[in-house]
Amino acid sequence: MRTLLVKNAKSIVTMNGEREVVEGGSLYAVGQEIVAIGKDLPYEDADTVIDAAGKIVYPGLINTHHHLFQTLTRNLPLAQECGLFDWLGTLYGIWRHLRPEDVHIGAVVGLGELLKSGCTTAADHFYCFPDGISGELIDEEIRAAAELGIRFYPTRGSMTLGRSKGGLPPDVVCQTDDVALKDTIRVIERYHSADRFAMVRVGVAPCAPFNVTSDLLRESAALARSYKVRLHTHLAETLDEEAYCLEKFGVRPLEYMEKHGWVGDDVWFAHGIHFDDGEISLLGKHSCGVAHCPSSNMKLSSGVLPLLKMRDAGVRVGLGVDGSASNDGGNLLTEARMAYLLHKLSHGAASIDAAGALALATRGSASVLGWEDGIGSLEVGKAADLFLIDTRRLEFAGALFDDMALPIVTGFSRPVDMTIVGGKVVVDGGRLVGVDEELAAEKAQAAALRLVTEAAALTGSDYRRSRLARA
Numbered sequence: 427m428r429t430l431l432v433k434n435a436k437s438i439v440t441m442n443g444e445r446e447v448v449e450g451g452s453l454y455a456v457g458q459e460i461v462a463i464g465k466d467l468p469y470e471d472a473d474t475v476i477d478a479a480g481k482i483v484y485p486g487l488i489n490t491h492h493h494l495f496q497t498l499t500r501n502l503p504l505a506q507e508c509g510l511f512d513w514l515g516t517l518y519g520i521w522r523h524l525r526p527e528d529v530h531i532g533a534v535v536g537l538g539e540l541l542k543s544g545c546t547t548a549a550d551h552f553y554c555f556p557d558g559i560s561g562e563l564i565d566e567e568i569r570a571a572a573e574l575g576i577r578f579y580p581t582r583g584s585m586t587l588g589r590s591k592g593g594l595p596p597d598v599v600c601q602t603d604d605v606a607l608k609d610t611i612r613v614i615e616r617y618h619s620a621d622r623f624a625m626v627r628v629g630v631a632p633c634a635p636f637n638v639t640s641d642l643l644r645e646s647a648a649l650a651r652s653y654k655v656r657l658h659t660h661l662a663e664t665l666d667e668e669a670y671c672l673e674k675f676g677v678r679p680l681e682y683m684e685k686h687g688w689v690g691d692d693v694w695f696a697h698g699i700h701f702d703d704g705e706i707s708l709l710g711k712h713s714c715g716v717a718h719c720p721s722s723n724m725k726l727s728s729g730v731l732p733l734l735k736m737r738d739a740g741v742r743v744g745l746g747v748d749g750s751a752s753n754d755g756g757n758l759l760t761e762a763r764m765a766y767l768l769h770k771l772s773h774g775a776a777s778i779d780a781a782g783a784l785a786l787a788t789r790g791s792a793s794v795l796g797w798e799d800g801i802g803s804l805e806v807g808k809a810a811d812l813f814l815i816d817t818r819r820l821e822f823a824g825a826l827f828d829d830m831a832l833p834i835v836t837g838f839s840r841p842v843d844m845t846i847v848g849g850k851v852v853v854d855g856g857r858l859v860g861v862d863e864e865l866a867a868e869k870a871q872a873a874a875l876r877l878v879t880e881a882a883a884l885t886g887s888d889y890r891r892s893r894l895a896r897a
């Protein structure tokens with residue numbers, strides 16, 4: 427097995443249970459696994475030796491919620507000044523034109539951006555399967571993840587309740603329950619691994635209460651449990667969703683999900699903003715997880731996650747960038763800073779510190795994904811998933827007093843210097859290894875333009891014009 431030595435770092439921020447920071451530390455890995463962390467390790471003959479002088483080593487960040495296909499529809503003026511339902515209504519009309527090659531290039535760009543922000547494991551919620559598309563779309567992003575070398579957690583999403591049946595999306599982006607379930611089984615059987623250092627794990631993820639049938643929710647829960655894989659969906663994101671559930675089902679969103687088997691330690695919800703106190707204690711009692719997506723929640727004016735109440739109740743909380751179209755970026759370090767700032771503003775200066783924000787993106791996210799045994803901190807026996815930042819940058823001058831907090835409090839948003847996944851260097855000098863970034867960007871921009879042009883021809887909408895300009 428290949429070996430790796432990262433030596434003489436300025437410090438190693440371990441994010442272990444004691445949040446230890448090893449000054450002048452080195453880290454040695456065999457294959458994917460960390461075998462030693464300490465000073466002056468005797469492994470100079472490792473296959474790869476990285477001199478980390480002046481650099482801080484952090485555990486790889488973990489993204490618990492994304493929609494990579496949306497990378498091709500960000501910064502569209504018509505979709506900027508809307509809440510969730512209008513935003514979705516605008517974008518469904520573009521996403522219906524997605525082709526397999528769009529899904530692939532969108533994932534290359536989105537995952538590449540994540541790797542460059544220090545993210546080493548990414549979950550994705552892929553839920554848009556337009557009518558008439560031949561090709562297995564989610565497979566395209568799994569292929570992209572393997573090309574980039576990121577640890578990947580695709581969740582097979584679905585929409586099966588179209589407008590004609592009372593749901594939000596147009597029928598053209600919906601499948602039948604049967605087709606969605608059969609393909610979910612195919613994806614699990616083909617790709618899922620429960621291994622501690624798996625490069626791909628699969629989750630089951632009907633999209634949201636307002637776009638899937640109740641039968642699909644029930645059957646998805648049973649299916650996931652029969653395969654021992656996790657369940658994921660959007661929940662309690664907006665008050666519109668709450669009103670929809672009350673009107674259509676006569677109950678609040680969480681009660682609706684609970685009725686269909688969606689409460690348990692194998693479930694994580696994206697957003698989770700509008701839970702009341704009783705619901706938060708139910709989530710805590712059952713160890714449910716929540717993917718906190720602060721940028722998206724601010725951008726769509728969805729609300730503020732009740733982080734402190736969740737923490738007190740024992741709800742597992744991790745971090746997500748959400749789809750690039752409701753964030754317009756995909757930088758997980760920036761997301762940790764957003765959480766840090768948002769909760770200080772909303773819940774008081776002492777509600778969160780930078781270590782707490784970093785913990786959301788590392789240990790917290792690992793716990794949400796049920797992967798505490800493999801990822802989320804730098805410890806012997808865990809994966810060598812990490813990133814390095816050189817402290818000798820202009821942006822850090824005068825700020826070198828707290829290595830754990832440094833990239834969060836300074837608002838560092840440049841590419842990290844190096845990212846390593848499972849002992850393998852995948853970002854070096856701030857660039858993706860083995861990827862022609864300019865070519866990928868060019869292909870992605872061409873695909874984005876084609877998608878918007880096709881949509882405009884069909885809907886007559888001018889996607890480059892903002893709603894505010896119209897008013």
Ligand SMILES: Nc1nc2[nH]c(O)nc2c(=O)[nH]1
Pocket residue numbers: 493510514633634637660663722748749752
């Ligand atoms: N932030 C988002 N919320 C969603 N709900 C839903 O049904 N789809 C989405 C989405 O893409 N982003």
